[in-house]
Amino acid sequence: MTAPIYEVEGLVIDLYTPSVSVRAVDVAGFHVAPGETLAIVGESGSGKTVMTLGPLGLLPEGVAVDLRGTARADGKDILSMSPADLSRLRGGFFGVIFQDPMSALNPMLKIGPQLARQAQLYAGLSAEEARKEAVSLLARSGIPDPEDRYGRYPHELSGGMLQRAMIALALAARPRVLIADEPTTALDATVQAQILALIRQIQKEDGIAVILITHDIGAVSVLADRVAVLYAGQVAEEGSAVDVLTAPVHPYTRGLLASVPDFRSDHATGTREIPGIPPSQTQLEPGCRFADRCDLVQSSCRTHRPPLVRLGAGPVPHRVACPVVIAAEGIVTHD
Amino acid sequence: MQRMFMRRVGLALLLMLAATALTFWLVTAAPGNVAALIAERAAGAGADGAMIARIADELGLNDPLPVRYARWLGDALTGDFGISLRTGKPMAEEFAERIPMTLALLSGGGVLVLVLSLAMGIAGAVSNGGVADRVLHGLALVGASTPNFFVAAMLVIVFSVWLGWVPTFGVSGLSSWLLPWTTIALFPASVLARVVRVNLQDSMSRPFATTGFAKGLTRRAVLMREALPNIAIPYMTTFGAQFTLMIIGAIVVERVFGLNGVGAFFIEAIRFRDFIGMQAVLTLFVVFFVSVNLLFDLLAMLADPRLRRPRKA
Numbered sequence: 001m002t003a004p005i006y007e008v009e010g011l012v013i014d015l016y017t018p019s020v021s022v023r024a025v026d027v028a029g030f031h032v033a034p035g036e037t038l039a040i041v042g043e044s045g046s047g048k049t050v051m052t053l054g055p056l057g058l059l060p061e062g063v064a065v066d067l068r069g070t071a072r073a074d075g076k077d078i079l080s081m082s083p084a085d086l087s088r089l090r091g092g093f094f095g096v097i098f099q100d101p102m103s104a105l106n107p108m109l110k111i112g113p114q115l116a117r118q119a120q121l122y123a124g125l126s127a128e129e130a131r132k133e134a135v136s137l138l139a140r141s142g143i144p145d146p147e148d149r150y151g152r153y154p155h156e157l158s159g160g161m162l163q164r165a166m167i168a169l170a171l172a173a174r175p176r177v178l179i180a181d182e183p184t185t186a187l188d189a190t191v192q193a194q195i196l197a198l199i200r201q202i203q204k205e206d207g208i209a210v211i212l213i214t215h216d217i218g219a220v221s222v223l224a225d226r227v228a229v230l231y232a233g234q235v236a237e238e239g240s241a242v243d244v245l246t247a248p249v250h251p252y253t254r255g256l257l258a259s260v261p262d263f264r265s266d267h268a269t270g271t272r273e274i275p276g277i278p279p280s281q282t283q284l285e286p287g288c289r290f291a292d293r294c295d296l297v298q299s300s301c302r303t304h305r306p307p308l309v310r311l312g313a314g315p316v317p318h319r320v321a322c323p324v325v326i327a328a329e330g331i332v333t334h335d
Numbered sequence: 336m337q338r339m340f341m342r343r344v345g346l347a348l349l350l351m352l353a354a355t356a357l358t359f360w361l362v363t364a365a366p367g368n369v370a371a372l373i374a375e376r377a378a379g380a381g382a383d384g385a386m387i388a389r390i391a392d393e394l395g396l397n398d399p400l401p402v403r404y405a406r407w408l409g410d411a412l413t414g415d416f417g418i419s420l421r422t423g424k425p426m427a428e429e430f431a432e433r434i435p436m437t438l439a440l441l442s443g444g445g446v447l448v449l450v451l452s453l454a455m456g457i458a459g460a461v462s463n464g465g466v467a468d469r470v471l472h473g474l475a476l477v478g479a480s481t482p483n484f485f486v487a488a489m490l491v492i493v494f495s496v497w498l499g500w501v502p503t504f505g506v507s508g509l510s511s512w513l514l515p516w517t518t519i520a521l522f523p524a525s526v527l528a529r530v531v532r533v534n535l536q537d538s539m540s541r542p543f544a545t546t547g548f549a550k551g552l553t554r555r556a557v558l559m560r561e562a563l564p565n566i567a568i569p570y571m572t573t574f575g576a577q578f579t580l581m582i583i584g585a586i587v588v589e590r591v592f593g594l595n596g597v598g599a600f601f602i603e604a605i606r607f608r609d610f611i612g613m614q615a616v617l618t619l620f621v622v623f624f625v626s627v628n629l630l631f632d633l634l635a636m637l638a639d640p641r642l643r644r645p646r647k648a
Contacts, residue, residue: 056549057548058545058548058549060540060545061539061540061544062536062539062540083553083554084553087548087551087552087553088551089551090548090549090550090551091549091550091551091552092551094549095549096546096549098542098545098546098549100542103541103542103543104542104543104545104546105543105546106543106546106547106561106564106565107543107565107640107641108564108565108567108639108640109561109564114550117550118550118551121551122551153640153641153644155640155641156644166546169546169550170549173550173551
């Protein structure tokens with residue numbers, strides 16, 4: 001296995017507004033290697049975005065953030081970097097695609113010149129080369145008539161085209177890690193598949209690392225090599241996409257997969273919802289975060305946080321934070 | 336866009352018509368009698384009722400109001416605003432002498448508003464809750480709540496009387512303009528500084544600002560390159576509104592600093608019941624108000640690519 005290119009460990013992120021403080025990420029981590037696609041899965045508020053973008057300083061302004069742990073990009077410690085170095089890393093090393101391209105692209109700025117500027121600053125191209133590069137990036141992202149679109153404002157493009165432009169913008173600096181934060185949530189179903197296919201194609205061609213933040217299990221099965229399931233700021237289960245999607249162990253992962261509707265079944269009877277709601281992350285209690293919604297809950301679940309335990313002997317570590325299921329089903333652990 | 340433009344211009348013309356009609360009626364309704372004033376001026380104490388009635392008849396003052404307004408409007412459209420009852424000179428002549436003074440006051444003040452409001456608003460956003468932000472916020476509050484006659488008096492006391500840096504009165508070179516410009520600019524600059532600051536803050540919390548950070552821009556670069564273009568629209572509309580209000584400030588400021596402009600003329604016209612002068616100045620104000628607001632509304636439309644280049648169907 002190649003060494004990780006973006007790696008986060010033991011991350012704790014507290015968010016403060018004047019009235020509340022929330023532990024958005026509670027001792028969690030992930031890693032992704034070049035050429036690999038990691039999907040970070042979880043419901044809204046589980047901390048997916050905060051965990052991935054927080055170490056890069058990409059949280060919305062106006063929220064105070066307290067961040068601890070380690071985060072390394074290409075072996076370099078991100079959290080101790082100067083603001084200028086971190087800015088440069090964000091611009092060049094990472095490319096980010098956001099959820100809603102309509103609001104993520106500045107309505108007052110033309111699309112093409114932004115791409116050209118990134119190419120000029122980070123890929124070391126001349127102004128003229130950068131313009132050509134921008135046009136070819138638009139073309140590569142599947143935008144028809146890229147010469148014309150270069151000088152367009154965001155409102156002149158459709159949502160799907162805008163997300164393609166956003167992808168082109170994220171790629172303009174030739175990043176090593178592409179972070180896609182719910183890249184299809186705001187798009188029509190037919191466009192979603194196209195965007196996912198485009199991300200997969202780019203990943204194959206460029207061999208970059210991709211982090212896909214999503215709650216769309218379908219997108220995970222299309223793109224991901226590995227999956228990390230996040231619940232209330234903690235990693236519940238992680239492993240290869242095959243292991244996690246076909247042999248889930250954690251009760252939350254099982255519930256999450258069971259709640260995905262299967263369009264081939266006649267009714268919605270095939271789907272089950274997970275009862276209850278995620279815990280409030282303003283009050284921290286010991287024990288498993290999922291305990292209140294779990295069928296298998298035992299008294300020990302409420303007193304001790306379950307550790308992530310590696311299962312089996314597969315080449316890609318499959319880790320689960322649920323000793324109850326492991327014991328009950330006699331699952332073989334790694335050591 | 337073109338239809339919107341034509342509609343705005345049409346609306347502005349209607350507004351001017353309505354506003355001049357209203358002021359015409361108000362000026363007529365004010366106590367005092369034009370015919371009596373003219374008679375008094377011509378014959379002194381010898382003016383009698385018969386003479387006043389004859390003058391009123393000659394001037395058509397006994398005609399119904401709409402007829403008089405229509406007559407006035409016809410003259411005004413040809414540039415004839417009548418003869419000032421106070422100075423005895425045609426109003427067109429008075430305007431030619433005084434408008435440059437008022438324009439110098441307003442344009443200098445306007446430039447100062449532009450520079451001060453942008454500098455204060457941007458500095459506050461750069462500081463973002465720091466000492467500078469809070470001090471500037473306080474200054475803007477004081478500036479927006481201090482009446483201009485008081486500001487003028489304080490400025491004169493400090494800079495003219497105590498320090499002796501600038502003259503207290505009249506026009507003598509650039510330095511004499513500093514206090515009038517500052518006085519007239521303080522209120523609109525304070526209001527606009529808040530507009531800049533608040534809208535920058537709003538832009539900085541929008542998703543496109545996060546995209547700016549993701550592009551590798553520093554916070555200052557996100558402010559200047561991503562957020563600043565987005566405040567153009569609210570800024571221009573508010574600037575237009577505040578700039579038109581400055582003509583009200585000009586009435587006081589010209590008076591206090593002894594500038595011989597339209598505002599000072601207006602005060603004298605009221606004191607001497609110069610109805611002709613009052614109506615002429617009010618008309619000028621109406622035209623100024625409506626056309627400047629129109630201009631800035633159109634500029635704001637031009638600044639917004641969504642309005643300038645609507646999506647093709």
